[in-house]
Amino acid sequence: MTSFQAPTGTRDVLAPESARFARLISTFAREAQRAGYGLLISPMFEDLAVFNRGIGEDSEVVTKEMYTFEDKGGRNLALRPEGTASVVRAFVQHRPLLPWKAWYVTPAFRYERPQAGRYRQHHQLGVEVLGSDDPDLDVEVIALLHDYLHRVGLRQLTLRVNSMGDENCRPAYLEVLVSYLGEHQARLCDEHQEGWEKNPLRVLDCKRPACQLVLRDAPRFADSLCEECELHIARVLEGLDAVGVRYSRDDFLVRGFDYYTRTTFEFSSSALEGAQNAVGGGGRYNGLTEALGGPATPGIGFGSGIERVLLAQEAEGLFDNEEPALELFVIDLAGGEHARDLTYQLRSLGLSCDRAFDHRSMKAQLRMADRSGARIALIVGQDEIEKGEVTLRVLRGEHEHHQEQVARGVMVERIRELLS
RNA sequence: GUGGUCGUAGCUCAGUUGGUUAGAGCGCCAGGUCGUGGCCCUGGAGGUCGGGGGUUCAAGUCCCCUCGGUCACCCCA
Incomplete structure (x- = not known):
């Protein structure tokens, strides 16, 4: 590899x-x-x-x-x-x-x-x-x-x-703990047969049954x-x-x-x-x-x-219904200039917006729009360009499939209405 | 550091007792008449089978080494 x-x-x-x-x-x-x-x-x-x-x-x-x-x-x-x-x-x-x-x-x-x-x-x-x-x-x-x-x-x-x-009371506790562990050394787990003297506190943390048994009656911090x-x-x-x-x-x-x-x-x-x-x-x-x-x-x-x-x-199942947050996706069927300019304009107005690149087909661009999670697709083709309009197609939400052509001048206002 | 387990397409996996050009599902891409997504149909791309060495006429399949994933121990977040 x-x-x-x-x-x-x-x-x-x-x-x-x-x-x-x-x-x-x-x-x-x-x-x-x-x-x-x-x-x-x-x-x-x-x-x-x-x-x-x-x-x-x-x-x-x-x-x-x-x-x-x-x-x-x-x-x-x-x-x-x-x-x-x-x-x-x-x-x-x-x-x-x-x-x-x-x-x-x-x-x-x-x-x-x-x-x-x-x-x-x-x-x-x-x-x-x-x-x-x-x-x-x-x-x-x-x-x-x-x-x-x-x-x-x-x-x-x-x-x-x-x-x-x-520092006042811990030394005394360690002493009683060490002496207790010493008395029961034989019953400690394999791991702690050694090291219990040097680092007695580690034994407190041990989850093995043997140590757990010994710990049942071990001296407690609370008492010292x-x-x-x-x-x-x-x-x-x-x-x-x-x-x-x-x-x-x-x-x-x-x-x-x-x-x-x-x-x-x-x-x-x-x-x-x-x-x-x-x-x-x-x-x-x-x-x-x-x-x-x-x-x-x-x-x-x-x-x-x-x-x-x-x-x-x-x-705890907290990620079960996560939705992508993108609002708009621009589809450009002409040269790409409209997608370039529209995405820039919409983003600067605070809307989240993505687009397709590389002059892909309508179908491909719409598929990307769907996958992106965008709520509305903006479609700009020859027809729209000639009329100075934009097609808005709702991809998700209760108005899914709804589609309309709007003039550029009222486009943003209409988008905001559809998003709300 | 110790032990178990696994390593085949982007992902999840199948691959018979070693035997022709290595498969599926999902995903991806392209079509299904002019510019309309998710469903469906058709086609396509994509793999030096983790890597190296060995056994063999022949290795994804057996052996050794190595790297990596994963899980447990230790310890921690």
């Missing part, structure tokens, strides 16, 4: 799917801007250390999934695997006024084997807020994600919320939170109740990045059958700005995968 195709794990998004893609972004932009978030556009690659330090040296993403490369100046760079680290880097670099509320949409790259709902290049949109540890902000951020997912039509959603404690963390999560949950966002508390919700403290949350779609059913998630982080060389600043944010949301929308 001498032809090319998109690299493994990447794909092209053509119309009409690309329109769904764009719609998600504009819906999210509207929600975010309404809540006072400003768009951040930042580079798709960063100094490798931004991600190493930001996401955590031991995290799965950093150790085995990064797209790293050296540029011609010998710099070690990496394509961004997720959104938060670069947003925080931008924050540290520019030091905007607090609290800083930013939203973004970006491709994200991870070198891993693709499967349903998982790509090497996927796209995420999300927000980050730097400079406040007010639990009401957690509520705002979670509600924003909730509203966005709801607005794009998703209904079969579940939200899980947890508090992972902070310090007073501040306890108050924080209580206020968050109270706030979610107040704004009507439904959730379930999940003591074992730990997310894959090392930076989370206190609140973590994740929305998953029960309409998605595969294992890849998380449509958005995030949480709070406290040490991130310092890790990237800035002043201690609390932060919170989430990322939501566009491809995942599209899959969830499809699974």
